[in-house]
Amino acid sequence: MFGRRSSFPGGIRLDMPDRVAADAVVRQMPFAPLLRLPLRQHAGPAAEAVVRAGEEVLRGQLLAQATDETAVPLHSPATGRVLRITEQPDGSGGTVNVIELAPLPGDTQEQTGGRAFDPDRHDADELLEAIRETGIVGLGGERGPTHLRLRRARKRAAEVLVINGIEGEPGFSRVPALLARHGADVVTGARFLGKVLGSRQSVLAVEKPDAAAASTMMAELENRNPPALAVLEPRYPQGAAELLLRSLSGRPMEGVSAFAPERAVVFSLATVAEVGRLLKHGLTLTDQLITLTGDGLREPGNYRVPLGTPVGFALAHAGAHPELDRVLAGGPMRGQAMGDLERPVTKGATGFVAFAAGDSAQLPEALACIRCGECVAACPLQLHPAELGLLARRGEIQTMITDWHLERCFECGCCAYVCPSHIPLVQMFRSAKAQWRRSQAVADKEAMA
């Protein structure tokens, strides 16, 4: 009589085209003449350079070491010469050291493998350290060091490893590419992570458009004990870990007994695949699988891009229109407009959207809120975006935080997407959060004085 209760409230159903064969293709991006490598590409304190200007480095060689337990090292994406190490703005008012590297032209750029690992022969602590040594962070866009997430999950005895194969953004095609090209790595990665966590259960969650690719992968790897498969109705923003767990809870999954969200830990498909690929061959994280898309590109698609590649170079290689109007770092829903195309591709980048000049050039004018409630219905966290928007207009940031839980908002963009008055709600929230952090910092400073 009653259907299964909807997994999480709100969200939106986006019109997504069916997957095509081209979505599974990954092309290799050539090396840009200059790679820029900020020493903080993870959430946490910056790494410390161990190379000097003028030094020649090999692809995969350690460039900067982690300064403490919460940081990860950085490795050279190319064989080449370190030109200089300079201080540059870090995008949040401070500065960060940046290594500028010129890849050696004509070099084979082969990465010699280091110590290979095996989930059956190495113990959990060895593997945890090995994962950290690869320099890997959450590759679904979250950028938190993977070893930290593993350590926290181990502490709370997480039993189920959830592999997040939900495409985070409309128009992106990282999931079909990873499933088609890195299926074996995903299975290996899941075994490495499972060994560290001490859990035997894993589940791969994908949305309907990717169900066929996932089944094919499972069938091919049947003899290698692949994770259970959960196919979900597509709905944005199901890729957010918290919401994904809510979608999964209460549904039967083969090989997973009694799934409970609080006993699960989520890793993105890209992270799991990279852990598998890197550890198996003793490699380090030197490139990033990203989607380049948008009407400003002649050859949109998936690219494996060396870290430090300027975004402008990557777009040009994908056939960028000479006069791009706007480039978003990230996807169309959560991406942010870029102010400088010289910024490098860093760890955790998921993709870029390039718009040619044209219709998209005109931002619709924001009209007054008519209190239709569309945003309230769309918010997956059941916040009240309309009220928050009105408070933001009046500058009542304190009230937004204390009474309306602004800090819970993870800026999925559903509210702004459905708003018939085109109110830039997400931007207002981002700015309010930034102002709040600033006022807190000032208050802390005054309290210290």
Next chain:
Amino acid sequence: MSGALAAALALALLAFVLTSGLLLAGRFLHVEEDKRLEKLVSLLPGTNCGACGQPGCRAFAQALLKGEEVPAACSVSSAQARQRVADFLGVAVGQAERRVARLACAGDRNTSRFLANYQGEPSCAAATVIDDGGKACAWGCLGLGDCERSCDYDAIAMSPLGLPVVDEDKCTACGDCVRACPKDLFRIVPEQQPLWVACNNPLEGNQLLETCKVACTACERCVRDAPEWLAMEHNLPVPIEGAGGMPPRSAIDRCPTGAIVWIENGKSRLGASARVPITLRGPRETA
């Protein structure tokens, strides 16, 4: 005895006890309040701006009555108003260093490069979170006027080239602009302090000039010319607090970019070697 009578007596007794309690409390717990306080509060501006350092006008009035503050410390009120307060209290107006807000950036649209054209919410706070606002200098003024809107005294106006200009006569040093600017570019400084570095870029070197022609490149010439008044901090010269006497005017003369200026009587002047014009306030005059 009927119930009604008992009730009436009980109430009467209760009323008597409570009344005497109140009377006694009024007699023994009496706090002597200065009769002048209310009048004094009415003489103050009543904006509770906090520029005097007290939490509000009433707290300032109490401090005045105790003799802890002088009337001149209220930088917001006019000279006549301060005189009225002083007359009312029978004290001298006193001396308080007049302070004003100054902007640590001179990168307007002529001198500083923008990489992208920001089109979102017209506010600096909103622009800052989008890739630093698209200005080549991540620390520079975005020119969208959050400070102008925050100023209750009409002391800030945006110049046609997109920099806020502070009218130092109207500025009351209340600090609203300091809080409004997401790039932390405003400082409250003594009006009499003549040396001012109009740059907030913590990097050094001549390559900065590619982003902004009036950036401080941290060459330190001014610090060497006025070592008692200036010190380097985060690649920027900072006036030393409490340095007595007048710094030499020549301190600004060797500045290659004009990032350091000499402000006197509200007019800013550039050093002799500065090649690029900058406007802090009013018409430019080259020394």
